[in-house]
Amino acid sequence: MPDENKPVDDRHDKLRQRRREFEQACCDYMDEFGFEWVEEFTLNGA
Secondary structure, rough: OOOOHHHHHHHHHHHEEEHHHHHHHHHHHHHOOOHHHHHHHOOOOO
């Protein structure tokens, strides 16, 4: 695999990691506050 592709892969890996963390946070909030609150939070683009 060419080395020149590695920075792009690293960037995508970081984005995927951040998305997983965001989704996990949403799941935690749903457990604590209920689905309606999370739905409103995400629809507001926060």
